Each structure stands twice: as structure tokens, then as C-alpha cells.
Amino acid sequence: MAINDYVSAQEKGAKLNDTLIHKVMEAYVTVGNSLMTADGIVDTEKLKNKDTRQTASSVLYKILQSFTLEHFGASTTDADRIETLVFGLFGMNQQSIRKYFDDNEDKSDFNGFFTYAQRQTPFGYFMNQNTTERPKSKLSIDDAVEVVKQTHTESRVDSNKLDINHMAELLNKFKDDGMIVDSFLKGKDYAIK
Amino acid sequence: METLYGILSDFHRTNPTTINLAMQKLVQAGAQKLILNGDLTGEQNAHHIPAPYYLDYVLKAAADTNLETYVQFGSHEEFFSSEEVIKKKSSLYGNIINISTQQNIIQADHNLLFLPGSDVNSHGEYTLGTALPSGIYLITEDGPVQITNQNQYTRCVQLIQEKKAKSIVHYENTNDLTKHAKDPQKTILICHIPPLSIGFNAIDRAQFGLATEPFMLDKRPVEKDSIFPYPIAKDLISYGAPIAMQDKNVGNLELAQVMHTLGITKSICGHIHEASHRAHDLTGTHLPEHTYSQTLLYNASCMDKNRVGLLYVKDNQVAYKNILI
Numbered sequence: 001m002a003i004n005d006y007v008s009a010q011e012k013g014a015k016l017n018d019t020l021i022h023k024v025m026e027a028y029v030t031v032g033n034s035l036m037t038a039d040g041i042v043d044t045e046k047l048k049n050k051d052t053r054q055t056a057s058s059v060l061y062k063i064l065q066s067f068t069l070e071h072f073g074a075s076t077t078d079a080d081r082i083e084t085l086v087f088g089l090f091g092m093n094q095q096s097i098r099k100y101f102d103d104n105e106d107k108s109d110f111n112g113f114f115t116y117a118q119r120q121t122p123f124g125y126f127m128n129q130n131t132t133e134r135p136k137s138k139l140s141i142d143d144a145v146e147v148v149k150q151t152h153t154e155s156r157v158d159s160n161k162l163d164i165n166h167m168a169e170l171l172n173k174f175k176d177d178g179m180i181v182d183s184f185l186k187g188k189d190y191a192i193k
Numbered sequence: 194m195e196t197l198y199g200i201l202s203d204f205h206r207t208n209p210t211t212i213n214l215a216m217q218k219l220v221q222a223g224a225q226k227l228i229l230n231g232d233l234t235g236e237q238n239a240h241h242i243p244a245p246y247y248l249d250y251v252l253k254a255a256a257d258t259n260l261e262t263y264v265q266f267g268s269h270e271e272f273f274s275s276e277e278v279i280k281k282k283s284s285l286y287g288n289i290i291n292i293s294t295q296q297n298i299i300q301a302d303h304n305l306l307f308l309p310g311s312d313v314n315s316h317g318e319y320t321l322g323t324a325l326p327s328g329i330y331l332i333t334e335d336g337p338v339q340i341t342n343q344n345q346y347t348r349c350v351q352l353i354q355e356k357k358a359k360s361i362v363h364y365e366n367t368n369d370l371t372k373h374a375k376d377p378q379k380t381i382l383i384c385h386i387p388p389l390s391i392g393f394n395a396i397d398r399a400q401f402g403l404a405t406e407p408f409m410l411d412k413r414p415v416e417k418d419s420i421f422p423y424p425i426a427k428d429l430i431s432y433g434a435p436i437a438m439q440d441k442n443v444g445n446l447e448l449a450q451v452m453h454t455l456g457i458t459k460s461i462c463g464h465i466h467e468a469s470h471r472a473h474d475l476t477g478t479h480l481p482e483h484t485y486s487q488t489l490l491y492n493a494s495c496m497d498k499n500r501v502g503l504l505y506v507k508d509n510q511v512a513y514k515n516i517l518i
Binding site for chain 2: 014028
């Protein structure tokens with residue numbers, strides 16, 4: 001049961017992350033649309049202007065905000081509360097978004113923004129929590145025997161040596177590859193020598 | 194029972210904002226399933242969204258419609274990144290179906306048969322032809338080497354990372370249609386490229402420029418026989434580039450021959466942008482919208498031109514509707 005809960009939580013986290021990435025792209029594209037010339041060219045030169053950078057930050061933030069309220073089913077209009085919710089989901093707030101545009105001005109691009117979000121805001125950490133740490137909370141040390149059974153490693157893994165991270169590692173590998181090969185177990189502390 | 198397929202293809206310069214709009218329009222028009230028929234990476238999008246992210250965006254938009262969506266690649270998809278994205282998306286969302294794992298979709302009164310790839314690859318790594326057996330190949334300086342198992346594949350990935358081999362391509366042999374088409378009369382062939390057709394208003398009629406000799410463009414060499422889209426070719430000619438304008442049917446001859454031999458009379462394509470929203474029978478005679486027929490060659494879509502298509506299937510007959518976004 002706990003293993004099913006783990007797998008289900010991981011799937012839920014993966015879908016949430018996928019949606020978050022999609023929303024960040026959608027938000028960035030919306031900013032690009034606001035900078036577009038009549039010829040259909042995204043004119044990032046416009047971001048040299050301070051007011052345009054402020055507008056771009058607001059446009060991007062509003063998309064994240066809109067999704068956040070929908071995601072949490074929240075109807076609050078309190079700006080501080082909304083900002084807390086947005087930060088809790090995307091790891092970004094208006095200031096951190098503005099910082100990206102101020103630091104990069106006309107050199108802004110999607111790759112740069114996405115890398116910034118992942119590495120210089122908690123966005124990447126939160127996504128990792130969604131698919132890695134949060135699902136692990138569904139497992140306990142009592143599930144070790146069942147993990148070994150479900151991954152068909154009874155004769156190769158010592159369930160007494162498994163901690164939660166090991167269990168997650170085995171379950172993930174089994175899910176990805178459909179099997180646990182001997183080479184994967186080589187050198188692992190929990191492998192039966 | 195009538196089945197309605199919404200068809201989209203050729204996302205090159207398409208603004209990502211238009212993607213959700215197009216899918217919603219198809220849903221509103223009654224589409225029950227979607228077909229993404231190649232060139233899905235938006236490699237010329239104004240926002241400079243990198244190809245894998247763009248493909249990811251397209252597939253997520255399709256996933257969110259909750260419609261069963263068949264995905265195949267065309268002329269522009271690169272192998273590694275595209276495989277990674279489609280694998281991830283189809284494992285996350287049950288409605289995203291990677292046709293490379295299931296080419297034949299059997300329905301009660303018709304079959305969809307997917308033939309991925311293209312005979313004209315523009316940085317794409319899904320090739321359609323008759324030179325090699327279908328499969329995955331490592332491209333080396335000595336030619337293509339078929340990869341037949343997971344261990345070889347893993348080794349090939351290493352070789353590419355170490356820059357000891359060029360790339361991996363997916364090769365689809367056109368003649369495999371004879372294996373896949375169990376019931377040709379019930380088969381609707383879905384291929385990114387069109388079969389060679391007849392006439393000025395055919396689904397494969399293209400206007401383009403062809404380099405008549407090598408030249409330099411923006412300090413990069415252009416090889417003889419390189420192809421340029423019509424407006425770009427016109428511009429380049431005005432600057433003196435050695436380009437000759439062409440106006441001809443450019444569909445795939447081998448595909449047309451195999452279809453003829455097997456008796457497949459219904460096919461859907463994209464690829465030739467200027468011929469999108471055209472439909473005709475095997476003789477090149479125009480077929481009107483909303484009219485059921487046993488025969489239909491339909492260039493259904495070009496997102497760059499805001500054109501998508503709706504295919505109606507009923508009792509092994511087909512009809513179509515052109516939709517402008």
C-alpha cells in the first residue's frame with residue numbers, strides 16, 4: 001500500500017512539475033508577445049527601458065499568479081498572501097522576476113530565464129521536492145521487505161540494510177527500466193555479496 | 194459511428210500562444226482525437242524557445258485537451274531530444290500516444306497507419322526511404338550501422354557523447370507499408386510527407402528555390418541543390434544568389450507506388466505548406482469539404498499558416514473540413 005502511495009505521489013509530483021514548466025513557458029511567451037513588433041519579431045531591445053522591464057515582470061508574474069490561485073483553489077485578493085502562494089509553488093516572486101530582467105535586459109531569453117529560475121530561485125528545489133522528497137514521506141522502514149519483493153531483488157538485496165533513500169532508489173530504477181540489473185546493484189551497501 | 198480527428202502539423206514559426214487556441218478550436222469543432230503530424234519543434238519560433246521545450250509545450254497542450262493524441266515526427270525533429278520528450282510525455286499522460294511504439298491503430302470501421310519521418314530532412318533525424326531496413330542507426334563516417342539492442346544503444350550514446358560518432362537516426366522503410374497495412378481498403382495512411390500527386394492544385398505542389406551552384410550565405414556555405422522557401426528564394430535571387438525558382442509536384446514517388454500497389458486510397462499529410470488545405474482524389478480531382486468518399490488525399494494542416502484540419506471517418510468513408518485558426 002505504501003509503495004502504491006509512493007508511486008502515486010511521485011506521478012502526481014511529476015505532473016505538477018510538468019505543468020509548472022509549461023506555465024513558466026507560457027508566461028515567458030506572453031512577455032515575448034508584449035515585446036513583439038508588427039513584423040512578428042520579439043524585440044528584446046525594448047527591455048533596455050526600465051518601465052518595459054517592470055511591465056514584463058508584471059506580465060510574467062500575473063500568469064504565474066493566475067495559475068497559482070487556480071491550483072490552490074484560492075480566492076484571496078490579498079497581494080501579500082497571493083505572493084506567498086506564488087512563491088510556494090514557483091519559488092519566485094515579483095522581485096526575483098524583476099531581478100532577472102534588470103540583470104539581463106536585452107539579453108533576456110527563455111533559456112536564460114529558465115536556468116535562472118532553476119538555479120537562482122527555489123524553483124528547481126521545489127520541483128525536486130515534488131518528485132523526490134515528498135513521495136518519500138509515504139515510505140517507512142517497515143516497507144523494505146515489500147520493496148525488495150516488488151522489485152524482484154529478493155536474492156540480491158538485503159532488506160535489513162535498506163533505508164528510505166535506498167527504497168526510493170530501487171523503486172525508481174525498477175519503474176524506469178522495468179527491472180533491476182546486477183550491474184546497478186554492484187557496490188551498493190545493501191546488495192547481498 | 195462517426196469519428197472526428199483534429200489534425201495539426203508544421204509548427205515552425207508558430208507562436209506558442211496559437212497552439213492552445215488551435216487545439217481548442219478543433220475541440221469546439223467536435224474533434225474526438227488529435228493527430229500531430231510532424232514538424233512539431235518550432236525551430237524558427239520568434240521567442241527562440243529551444244526545440245525540445247517547444248515540443249514539450251505542444252505535447253502538454255495536447256495532453257491538456259484530454260483527447261487521445263497520436264504523435265509522429267517529420268522533417269525537423271532531432272532523435273535524442275524528441276525521443277526523450279515523447280517518452281516522458283507519453284508516460285505521464287495516458288492520452289499521448291507515441292506512434293513509434295504503435296504504428297497501426299485499429300478502429301472498428303477503419304485503421305490508422307502511421308509512417309513517420311520525411312524524405313527531406315532539415316536537421317531532422319527521422320528519415321523515410323527505401324535504402325535501409327526500418328530501424329535505429331548510428332551514423333558513422335563509414336556509413337549507417339543498425340542498432341539492434343539496448344546494450345548497443347547505450348554504447349552508441351556514449352560514442353556520440355565522446356564525439357566518436359555523429360548521431361542516431363530513425364529510418365523508416367516505405368515498403369514496410371506492405372507489412373503494416375493488414376486491410377488496405379480500411380487503411381488511412383498518416384504520413385508527414387505527401388505521395389507524389391498530379392496537377393497544379395495537388396497536395397504536393399510546391400513553389401520553392403533551388404541552389405543551382407554552391408554559394409556563401411551569411412558566411413556559411415550553401416550546397417548545390419539546397420532548397421529555399423519561396424519568399425526567401427525570391428529575396429536571395431534579388432541579391433544575385435544562384436537560385437532557380439521551381440514550381441512542381443514534389444510528393445514521394447515510392448510512397449505513391451506502394452499505396453497504389455496495396456490499394457490504399459486515403460492518406461493525410463502536411464509538409465508542403467503552400468498546398469495545405471488542399472484535397473483531391475487519386476487522379477488529382479478536387480474533392481469538396483463535408484463530402485464522404487472512399488478516396489481522399491488531404492494536406493490537412495500547416496500551423497504556420499494557421500491552418501488545421503478535421504477528418505471525418507464513418508463506415509470506412511472519409512470527409513474533411515478545413516479550419517482556420
